[in-house]
Amino acid sequence: MRFENVQYKVYAYNELSARAKEKALQDFCNDEDYIGADNEKSLDKFSEIFPVINLSWEYGDRNFINFDLDCEYEEIEKLTGVRLSKYLWNNYKTDLFQGKFFSLWSKTEKSKTNPKVGELKIRHSKTIKDNCCVMTGYYVDEALLTPIYEFMNKPNDNITFKGLIAKCLNSWVKCCNEDYNFHYSEESFQENCDSNNWEFLISGKMY
Known part of the structure; x- marks a missing residue:
């Protein structure tokens, strides 16, 4: 038996060839899991505040969200305009705004x-x-609540309470999907390489 010392040339990401960069990014995407726990915490908190039930959703591949409302009275779902704005203020102001x-x-x-x-x-x-990130402190709160703030600032008769909640939830899916796609983008990967001092073999395999 004998041992040999083997030396490797290692490279920063920006020193790799285009083909090696492609392999490095592909390996990262295959091995790296997207962690969406904070996204879900914002959604869970939103569902605690508003009468949202039977949620099903997906982002990153298929993007959709389905839900039902469980309002105390059926007519609440159909509120619009100034009446809806007053309803939101009277029933949710402590959840929507903080000192x-x-x-x-x-x-x-x-x-x-x-x-x-x-x-x-x-x-x-x-x-x-x-009203900055009032639910969990995470920026995704803003995606969920901004449609409500915009409506309260300028009420209109063209959207119901249920329609407004749908707008909030679709905004959440859009925000999460954008974050998901960025996580696996070359720009994000480059930032990770720089901040973590990742190095690679000439083939693009992480050292």
């Missing part, structure tokens, strides 16, 4: 972990409201 977040360093109270600096004070305003 604007503020933080500042106290000039009088000292930090318990570092007495040399002031205590960091965190507050939510009782008067100034904010």
Whole structure:
């Protein structure tokens, strides 16, 4: 028995040939799973707030979402215009808006972990409201809720409550699909290679 030391030339992604880059990206797409847990958390929270039931959906390959509404009264599904805007405000304002977040360093109270600096004070305003990612803190919240904010800002009689919920859910599918496609894109892969210092053999196989 004997051992040999073998040396390899390794390359950054941008040093590879076009064919090797294609192999590197293809290997990544074959091996890398897309993690959509945060997307689903936003959808789950939306379904807790609004009477959405019997959800079925898919994105990344086939893009669709099906649902039913379980409103207390059937006529709620058909609300439109100003009546719908008032209904949303009266029933969902605490879910759609929260006090604007503020933080500042106290000039009088000292930090318990570092007495040399002031205590960091965190507050939510009782008067100034904010609607940024109010459900889970993840940006996909915006895809779900933006149609509602836009409607409340400018009510119209051409969309019902059920139609508005459908618009929100379809916006979620579109947002998730765009994120899914970007995850497997060359641009995203290049960013991963640069940030993680990934290296490759001349064939494009990851070293």
